[in-house]
Amino acid sequence: MLRLRERLARSGSIGRGILTLLTRGAVDEDTWDEIEETLLLADLGPDATDELMEALRRRIQVLGTDDAAAVREVLREELVTLVNPDLDRRLAATVRTAPDGTEVPSVILMVGVNGTGKTTTVGKLARVLVAAERTVVLGAADTFRAAAADQLATWGSRVGVDTVRADRDGADPAAVAFDAVKEGVAQGVDVVIIDTAGRLQNKKGLMDQLGKVRRVAEKGLHGDTVAEVLLVIDATTGQNGMQQARVFSEAVNITGIVLTKLDGTAKGGIVVNVQRELGVPVKMVGLGEGMDDLTPFDAYGFVDALLGD
Numbered sequence: 001m002l003r004l005r006e007r008l009a010r011s012g013s014i015g016r017g018i019l020t021l022l023t024r025g026a027v028d029e030d031t032w033d034e035i036e037e038t039l040l041l042a043d044l045g046p047d048a049t050d051e052l053m054e055a056l057r058r059r060i061q062v063l064g065t066d067d068a069a070a071v072r073e074v075l076r077e078e079l080v081t082l083v084n085p086d087l088d089r090r091l092a093a094t095v096r097t098a099p100d101g102t103e104v105p106s107v108i109l110m111v112g113v114n115g116t117g118k119t120t121t122v123g124k125l126a127r128v129l130v131a132a133e134r135t136v137v138l139g140a141a142d143t144f145r146a147a148a149a150d151q152l153a154t155w156g157s158r159v160g161v162d163t164v165r166a167d168r169d170g171a172d173p174a175a176v177a178f179d180a181v182k183e184g185v186a187q188g189v190d191v192v193i194i195d196t197a198g199r200l201q202n203k204k205g206l207m208d209q210l211g212k213v214r215r216v217a218e219k220g221l222h223g224d225t226v227a228e229v230l231l232v233i234d235a236t237t238g239q240n241g242m243q244q245a246r247v248f249s250e251a252v253n254i255t256g257i258v259l260t261k262l263d264g265t266a267k268g269g270i271v272v273n274v275q276r277e278l279g280v281p282v283k284m285v286g287l288g289e290g291m292d293d294l295t296p297f298d299a300y301g302f303v304d305a306l307l308g309d
């Protein structure tokens with residue numbers, strides 16, 4: 001928790017910043033304007049900003065601003081409501097029984113634009129799972145970017161798991177996905193994580209490409225389906241990231257979001273914004289470049305980190 005707090009220091013404007021504004025004396029209209037601007041700048045999005053403003057205006061008026069601890073509690077409650085602790089953020093990551101009775105791995109497809117930290121995140125996720133005593137196989141289905149498979153294989157060997165990759169550049173990503181699933185079934189592992197290419201062409205191209213990877217991967221699953229499709233978004237990219245998120249969610253059925261680089265941004269509000277926009281939970285967050293810098297997302301811990309001590 002301490003680490004989350006340290007790493008999110010720059011996201012504090014949405015918590016500590018607002019708390020300061022709310023407790024520096026009677027809150028006048030100029031201050032409310034400042035609060036609104038702070039929320040929008042932190043990428044909370046217009047709808048959530050309106051809701052939070054309305055709730056705060058109502059509750060702070062009743063409460064007054066003399067009791068800083070009480071004001072903090074109101075802000076904490078309202079932020080937790082926005083982040084929504086009731087969403088199911090569990091990750092499918094164990095062996096499952098397919099309809100024909102065969103034991104098959106949970107297959108996780110990682111999708112997102114190149115440069116968001118997707119490949120790094122696959123490696124870190126493998127590490128998290130291995131640490132939890134799950135067995136893992138990686139699939140390097142990003143066959144467009146020559147270095148991506150090498151990068152993934154390096155992660156694989158560091159973490160101690162096998163990486164299935166194409167024997168040549170530009171191979172069919174779906175074929176690699178199929179081979180990875182086959183290997184995963186043969187090894188009897190818990191999870192197969194497949195890194196996909198993230199060239200953002202048009203929605204149709206993306207839909208065809210990811211649809212094919214999914215269909216072909218499922219051919220090896222004895223009637224079971226892909227367990228998770230995780231969309232990786234770079235938290236520092238603001239509206240651009242939101243736009244990418246929309247395109248991906250229209251192209252493929254996303255089950256969860258991984259927000260990377262949350263350590264490097266003052267825009268922590270994107271957690272709320274992206275969850276609302278896509279209707280799926282943020283399941284994990286990236287808090288740095290190191291191996292251990294991917295962590296499950298927890299609504300209460302996140303809000304506490306935003307508010308500081």
Ligand SMILES: Nc1nc2c(ncn2[C@@H]2O[C@H](COP(=O)(O)OP(=O)(O)OP(=O)(O)O)[C@@H](O)[C@H]2O)c(=O)[nH]1
Nearest residue numbers: 113114115116117118119120260261286287288289
């Ligand atoms: N600060 C910080 N940096 C991160 C995080 N996740 C990834 N990075 C860095 O972001 C950079 C890009 O990550 P890559 O994994 O190479 O990018 P990529 O998404 O793999 O590119 P593609 O595989 O082509 O999608 C690397 O320098 C990573 O170390 C994070 O959570 N925080």
